[in-house]
Amino acid sequence: MHSAVEVLHQVKPVDVLDQTIYRTLQRIRGDAPEPFLLRELNCTHREISGRYLIRADEPARTGGEAAALGALAVTGLLFARALVTRKPLHWAGALWAGSIALMTGQDLIKRASSAVRRFTGNNQDFATMTVLPEELIFLYRDQEIHVNLPPAVSVVLRTFRHRLRGREEQFHLLQLDLHDGRVITLSGYDDVVTARRNGHQVCRSMGLGMVFQNIEVTEVENGISWELGPQLVEPALN
Numbered sequence: 001m002h003s004a005v006e007v008l009h010q011v012k013p014v015d016v017l018d019q020t021i022y023r024t025l026q027r028i029r030g031d032a033p034e035p036f037l038l039r040e041l042n043c044t045h046r047e048i049s050g051r052y053l054i055r056a057d058e059p060a061r062t063g064g065e066a067a068a069l070g071a072l073a074v075t076g077l078l079f080a081r082a083l084v085t086r087k088p089l090h091w092a093g094a095l096w097a098g099s100i101a102l103m104t105g106q107d108l109i110k111r112a113s114s115a116v117r118r119f120t121g122n123n124q125d126f127a128t129m130t131v132l133p134e135e136l137i138f139l140y141r142d143q144e145i146h147v148n149l150p151p152a153v154s155v156v157l158r159t160f161r162h163r164l165r166g167r168e169e170q171f172h173l174l175q176l177d178l179h180d181g182r183v184i185t186l187s188g189y190d191d192v193v194t195a196r197r198n199g200h201q202v203c204r205s206m207g208l209g210m211v212f213q214n215i216e217v218t219e220v221e222n223g224i225s226w227e228l229g230p231q232l233v234e235p236a237l238n
Contacts, residue, residue: 004127004143007054011036013129014136014147017183020173021160021215024188025224028171029164038187039126041198043205048131050186054140131176131184133206150179155203155210156231157195162217164224174199176206209233 002010012023013036026032033055040051130137136147160171172195176184186202189195203210214229 002140004138004140004145007127007140008138008145011052011054013138013186014149014178014182014184016181020175020183020185021226024160024171024173025162025164025217025226028160028162029224034188036185041187041201043201046133046206048186048202048205050129052127052129054125054127131186131206136184149184150182152176152184152206152208153179154231155199155206155208156183156213157199157210157235158213158215159192159235160215160217160226164217164219174202176202176208 012019023032027034035055037053037055038050039053042049125141127138127140130139131149131152134149134151136149138145138147154177156175156177158173158175160173162169162171170190170192172189172192174186174189174195176186178184187195187198189198199210202208211231211233212235213231216227216229218225
């Protein structure tokens with residue numbers, strides 16, 4: 001099970017632009033999964049709140065998780081046997097196993113729950129990210145992280161133009177550019193109409209203008225190259 005700090009470090013919603021572009025291109029090519037998927041966006045006065053599906057990689061704890069799952073299974077079997085046989089020796093064994101489970105308590109249950117999630121392939125969870133004028137609040141389960149931010153200077157819709165999957169495609173990132181040069185990535189889109197609609201909502205909420213920027217992507221011998229176009233007040237048509 002991840003902590004909020006681990007999830008925030010993995011999804012990196014606030015980062016320098018070059019690193020954000022690099023990670024996005026890895027996901028477009030299929031080299032890395034998208035761990036942070038927008039499911040709902042709410043914009044009110046000076047506040048943006050998004051609910052995100054988290055698909056973060058689980059830490060390597062399979063040994064402890066399997067042991068926890070096995071311990072709970074054995075305890076259940078011992079109690080079931082005692083209920084059937086009603087023998088004092090069987091009840092003693094079941095109660096002993098139950099007492100051990102109670103001693104380890106919440107940690108055992110968390111590890112067993114994590115094991116079930118891993119073995120069933122259900123590693124999905126949700127987080128909420130709220131952006132205020134000078135603060136980001138990241139809420140994951142019952143853990144809340146506050147990150148101080150410099151002022152945002154613009155809402156930017158960045159469009160990746162590429163042929164990384166054998167055909168010409170576009171992918172769009174909706175971002176807030178910050179005064180210190182970093183960016184906040186709010187979401188990625190295949191559909192430009194949805195991207196622009198959400199971008200205009202963010203503009204109205206934060207009182208900022210919206211600009212558009214193309215990122216021309218080409219494959220080279222040693223990997224991928226990209227070139228940033230100018231920031232425009234209207235999207236480039238060619």
